[in-house]
Amino acid sequence: MSFLTVLFAYLFYAATAILVGGLFFKIRTYARTPAPLKIPTTPAPITKTGVVLRMTREVTLFESLFKSNKWIWLFGYLFHVSLLLVTLRHLRYFTEPVWFPVEMIQPFGMYAGFAMVAGLGGLWARRFLVDRVRYISTPSDHLILALLVAIGLSGLGMSFVAHTDIVAVKAFILGLMVFDLHPLPADPVLLVHLSLVALLMFIFPISKLLHAPGIFFSPTRNQVDDPRDRRHIAPWAAKLEAGAQGKSE
Amino acid sequence: MAAPKFEVPSLTGFIEVPKIKENASAHVKSFPASAEIQERIGFPGPLVEDWHDKAIAKMGDLLGKYRSLQVFMDACVHCGACTDKCHYFLGTADPKNMPVARQELMRSVYRRHFTFAGKYFPSLVGAKDLTEDILQEWYSYYYQCSECRRCSVYCPYGIDTAEVTMAGREILDTVGIGQKYTNEIMGKLHRIGNNLGLPGPALEDTLQGLEEDIFDATGVPVKMPLDAEGADILLITPSADFFSEPHVESLIGYAKVFHAAGVKWTLSTTASEAGNFGLFIGSYDNIRKAAMRIRDAALELGVKRVVVGECGHAWRVAYSFWNTLTGVGHGGNDPFARQLQQQLDPNYPAPQHICEFTYALIQEGKLKFDKSLNDHRVVTFHDSCNVARGSRMGDMPGGQFIIPREVIKAVVNNFQDMAEETIGEATFCCGGGGGILTDDLMEIRVKGALPRMEAFNNVVKENKVNFLALICAICKAQFTKVVPYYGFDMSMVGGVHQLVSTAILLDVPEGSEQETETEESEA
Numbered sequence: 200m201s202f203l204t205v206l207f208a209y210l211f212y213a214a215t216a217i218l219v220g221g222l223f224f225k226i227r228t229y230a231r232t233p234a235p236l237k238i239p240t241t242p243a244p245i246t247k248t249g250v251v252l253r254m255t256r257e258v259t260l261f262e263s264l265f266k267s268n269k270w271i272w273l274f275g276y277l278f279h280v281s282l283l284l285v286t287l288r289h290l291r292y293f294t295e296p297v298w299f300p301v302e303m304i305q306p307f308g309m310y311a312g313f314a315m316v317a318g319l320g321g322l323w324a325r326r327f328l329v330d331r332v333r334y335i336s337t338p339s340d341h342l343i344l345a346l347l348v349a350i351g352l353s354g355l356g357m358s359f360v361a362h363t364d365i366v367a368v369k370a371f372i373l374g375l376m377v378f379d380l381h382p383l384p385a386d387p388v389l390l391v392h393l394s395l396v397a398l399l400m401f402i403f404p405i406s407k408l409l410h411a412p413g414i415f416f417s418p419t420r421n422q423v424d425d426p427r428d429r430r431h432i433a434p435w436a437a438k439l440e441a442g443a444q445g446k447s448e
Numbered sequence: 449m450a451a452p453k454f455e456v457p458s459l460t461g462f463i464e465v466p467k468i469k470e471n472a473s474a475h476v477k478s479f480p481a482s483a484e485i486q487e488r489i490g491f492p493g494p495l496v497e498d499w500h501d502k503a504i505a506k507m508g509d510l511l512g513k514y515r516s517l518q519v520f521m522d523a524c525v526h527c528g529a530c531t532d533k534c535h536y537f538l539g540t541a542d543p544k545n546m547p548v549a550r551q552e553l554m555r556s557v558y559r560r561h562f563t564f565a566g567k568y569f570p571s572l573v574g575a576k577d578l579t580e581d582i583l584q585e586w587y588s589y590y591y592q593c594s595e596c597r598r599c600s601v602y603c604p605y606g607i608d609t610a611e612v613t614m615a616g617r618e619i620l621d622t623v624g625i626g627q628k629y630t631n632e633i634m635g636k637l638h639r640i641g642n643n644l645g646l647p648g649p650a651l652e653d654t655l656q657g658l659e660e661d662i663f664d665a666t667g668v669p670v671k672m673p674l675d676a677e678g679a680d681i682l683l684i685t686p687s688a689d690f691f692s693e694p695h696v697e698s699l700i701g702y703a704k705v706f707h708a709a710g711v712k713w714t715l716s717t718t719a720s721e722a723g724n725f726g727l728f729i730g731s732y733d734n735i736r737k738a739a740m741r742i743r744d745a746a747l748e749l750g751v752k753r754v755v756v757g758e759c760g761h762a763w764r765v766a767y768s769f770w771n772t773l774t775g776v777g778h779g780g781n782d783p784f785a786r787q788l789q790q791q792l793d794p795n796y797p798a799p800q801h802i803c804e805f806t807y808a809l810i811q812e813g814k815l816k817f818d819k820s821l822n823d824h825r826v827v828t829f830h831d832s833c834n835v836a837r838g839s840r841m842g843d844m845p846g847g848q849f850i851i852p853r854e855v856i857k858a859v860v861n862n863f864q865d866m867a868e869e870t871i872g873e874a875t876f877c878c879g880g881g882g883g884i885l886t887d888d889l890m891e892i893r894v895k896g897a898l899p900r901m902e903a904f905n906n907v908v909k910e911n912k913v914n915f916l917a918l919i920c921a922i923c924k925a926q927f928t929k930v931v932p933y934y935g936f937d938m939s940m941v942g943g944v945h946q947l948v949s950t951a952i953l954l955d956v957p958e959g960s961e962q963e964t965e966t967e968e969s970e971a
Contacts, residue, residue: 225522232515235732237768240600240608240837242845242873249845257604267529267602275527275604325528330468332528334543335552337574339565340526405564406573410605413523418516419606424840426768427797430780435513436772439736440784 204383207393208375214400221404222412229416233433243424250423257420270325278318278347284311285354292365292372309358316351319344343406346395353392363389454891456933457539457898459905463870465532466541473542473895478591478888481626488635489734491621499623500578504561506622507554507615511562513732516611521558523605524548530599530609535876536592539895544589547599547609553586554616587625590616592892594884595728595761596833596877610882614730617883621729629886634725637738642687642721648674651717654690662700668954670707672699676714677749681706683715684722684742684766684799685757686921694942695924698758701945704952705806708815713755719745722762723921727769728883735765736773743774743788752793755800758943760832760920761881766799767839803852803919804841806948810858816953822860825915827947828907829853829865830900830927831875832920846872852919852944859951864911870903880926893926894933901934908936917944 244250256262261279264272288308291297323344326336357363363386374381383389402408415421486493496502511518530547532538537545544550552574559566559575566575576582595610620626636645646654655672662670673679683706689699706713719741726734746754754776756766771777775785777798792798809815829852841847849872857863870876879896907913916931918924918941927941 229515229519232512232518234515235513236772238516238608238611238838240597240606240873241840241848243840245840245843245845257606261604263602263606264527264529264604267533267604271527271529322527329528329531331465331531331543331546332526334468335526335528335531335546335548337526338571339569339573342572402565407523407525409522410525413519414605416515416519417523417606418519419600419608424845426771427777427799428779430771430775430777430782430785432772432782433513436732437782440782 200380201382201385203385203390204371204380207371207383207390208380210394210397211375214397218400218403225404225409226412226416229412233435234418234422235433235436237422237424237426237431238418239422239424240419241424243422245424247423250421254415254421258414270321274318274321274325276318277314278322281311281315281318284308285315285351292369293376295369295373312351312355312358316348316355319348319351323348339406343402343408346399350392350395350399353388353395356388357386357392361386361388454894456894459902459934461902461906463538463899463902465538468543468546469541470543473536473540473545473592473892474585474588476592476889476892477588478884478886479628480587481628481631483624485628485632485635486621486624486626489631489638489731491624491626491631493624493626495580495583495624499580499583503578503583503619503623504557506619507558508562510615510618511558514611514615516608517615519605520551520607520611521555521562524551524555524607527604529602529604530607533599533602534593534609535596535598535879535899536594536892536896539879539898540592540892542592544585545592547603547607550589550593550609551607551612553582553589554612557582583620583623583625586616587620587627590620591627591883591889593882594833594877594879594896595882597837598833598874598877601837601873611730613882614727617728618730621731626729627883629888630725630728630883634729634734634738637721637723637725638734641718641741643723643725644687644690646687646690646720648717651690651715651720655715658696658700658703662703666954667956668707669957670700670703670954672703673712673714675717675749676712679712679714679749679751680793681711681713681753681755682719682742682746682749682751683713683755683757683802684719684762685715685802686722686759686762687720688921688925689757690720692921692925694928694946695758695921697946697949698943699945701943701947701949701952702757702802704949704954705802705809705815705945708952708954709809714749714751716745716749722756722759722766724762724765725883727761727765735769739765739770739773739776742770743776746776747788747791750791752791753796753800754792754798755802755805757802758919758921758924758945760922761834761838762921763801763832763919764834764838767801770799801841801851803855803944806945807842807851807855810855815858817859817948817951818953819859819861819951821951822947823862825860825947826862826864826911826913827856827860827915827917828863828904828911828913829856829871829917829944830878830904830923831871832918832923833875833877833881835919836873836875849873852917855944856917856947859947864907864913866903866907870899876900876903878920878923878926879930881920881922885922885926890929894930897926897930897934901931904936905934914940915947916941917947918942919944
């Protein structure tokens with residue numbers, strides 16, 4: 200087996216371990232940290248079903264962002280929906296036979312690559328053109344955009360300009376999943392694409408990409424507005440009541 | 449009004465998003481608390497020697513206690529959605545008053561000390577070591593936030609800068625940097641029972657005087673009972689209602705409503721304050737200690753209901769936190785909560801807002817009004833920020849917008865809302881909330897009021913509005929002081945129950961020689 204194949208195999212094992220382990224650690228931290236007070240941004244749903252609907256609207260429609268700024272919403276939504284399609288399309292490299300829904304979206308997924316890069320371009324342009332957004336942008340904000348754009352362009356490059364041997368790529372990936380290494384084509388565009396994806400997986404749990412799991416734990420969005428009808432108390436706050444059964448001092 | 453030492457923004461008819469002006473309000477700092485003031489509420493002062501380690505340790509402590517802070521520190525992507533949403537940014541153009549930048553003051557230190565990226569690649573992710581200069585910058589900008597939550601409405605992840613501001617202030621307090629205004633008042637509340645430091649006998653005198661005033665004006669013996677055991681309702685209201693103008697007009701309004709409803713109610717000397725400045729500094733211990741006075745009074749007086757007067761953040765604390773902090777509420781199944789909750793009447797919400805109370809009576813047809821007594825007024829309503837975005841009234845989401853307006857419409861003929869993007873959940877803070885209502889912050893108060901003043905000015909010009917109706921003691925104090933800077937008369941500012949008070953018709957008891965005269969003297 201070539202050095203290159205082994206290198207990329209280990210790269211992806213490491214990236215997957217970091218991504219899964221890092222997200223697990225972060226999500227566990229969020230889940231274990233109590234929310235001692237009721238702080239939903241009101242008006243808020245007064246039932247759990249209502250909260251599920253609010254959260255669903257938030258993650259599928261970006262409801263709050265839509266209220267806030269139509270340009271950011273447009274570019275952000277375009278990017279995220281395209282990314283979703285592109286990712287689903289890539290499932291064909293991980294499944295044999297390819298799942299039917301994944302088969303169905305292939306044509307859309309192909310062009311979603313352009314929409315994704317366009318969305319990223321819009322978001323990036325704001326970092327230069329809007330003085331307020333320019334002020335708050337850090338080098339890492341630009342680098343993450345650059346990374347995503349480079350992933351998108353290298354992928355599009357393989358679809359539309361310099362095709363790679365996708366049959367071999369698929370054999371490599373399917374093999375990777377069962378620890379049975381198959382040769383990876385030594386195609387420069389492919390290697391760039393894969394390296395950048397691995398980098399994205401590495402930085403996911405240590406960067407602002409944590410907004411993805413974070414939103415589900417955001418107390419202003421996931422709490423039910425029922426504080427008068429239900430007593431909500433965190434374990435550390437309940438301890439303050441020990442020995443304070445009657446009047447306070 | 450003395451000539452201001454700063455440029456008062458001029459009203460243009462539009463809420464414009466300014467170009468950023470770095471450090472435009474960096475010089476605005478409120479007076480710091482003395483060591484004595486700090487100690488009274490359990491904090492050291494002045495700056496402690498090991499401030500760096502203590503501050504970082506406190507940040508770690510808060511990150512472990514508050515999921516909000518932990519998630520908000522990680523989730524921001526710098527998208528810019530919040531950048532034009534803060535009234536202090538719109539009024540000052542200082543970019544550090546953009547919510548995301550205010551959060552970054554803390555986030556940069558969080559990254560440096562608590563994240564992998566910030567420990568090893570600080571300049572890449574904008575991570576900074578905590579320095580004394582940074583603490584001073586925190587002190588400036590965390591006291592230029594009114595914790596109004598407007599940014600949290602628009603953030604795609606619901607990041608609430610108020611939570612970050614509270615954490616920032618608590619860390620500052622922990623290392624000995626406190627704000628005189630908030631912390632001094634907090635101490636007074638703990639020692640005396642209200643923010644004004646008004647002792648029991650003074651309160652009794654004031655209430656007696658008010659009873660006499662009402663009797664002189666109406667011929668009706670409306671009472672303002674104090675510490676009346678066996679009363680059904682305990683009224684908790686901001687102490688400003690006892691003698692500030694125009695607040696006291698609303699207190700008279702509540703008393704008239706209670707009188708007309710024929711209920712037994714009382715005020716309490718030991719719990720004579722709805723305001724809870726512990727919220728402003730994010731101090732759970734202080735919020736809880738202040739709120740326990742209400743629990744104690746409710747248990748002692750044996751009341752069945754707790755009603756809260758017109759006050760914004762106080763209503764947030766009461767509605768959202770009292771059940772957690774003190775058991776004033778329903779649905780608790782632990783001994784601490786049950787002790788109080790089995791005493792409270794389950795047929796009524798606990799606590800209940802005075803607007804909910806009055807609205808229910810209006811719906812039942814138990815109050816009589818002559819709306820024409822308010823015909824000299826064209827009224828608009830300012831949604832108080834903490835009521836709008838941190839609480840509710842009634843049994844449906846958004847009731848906090850509907851119920852006060854329905855009460856107003858029941859007592860006045862002329863009502864006109866301000867522009868839709870400035871009311872409801874999008875309402876702008878008055879500019880004085882959350883610990884900003886002090887003269888040493890007048891510049892930020894006047895500039896922060898700009899968006900509200902633009903919207904108000906438009907209805908004054910187009911609809912001849914001459915009364916800004918409020919349900920918050922801070923809004924009332926802030927606008928009374930600030931509207932003159934924008935060319936309005938302070939008498940345009942008042943309370944919702946002031947309007948109720950003007951229009952309500954009370955039965956004059958037989959044998960009273962007073963003439964029926966329902967309208968109380970105007971402020």
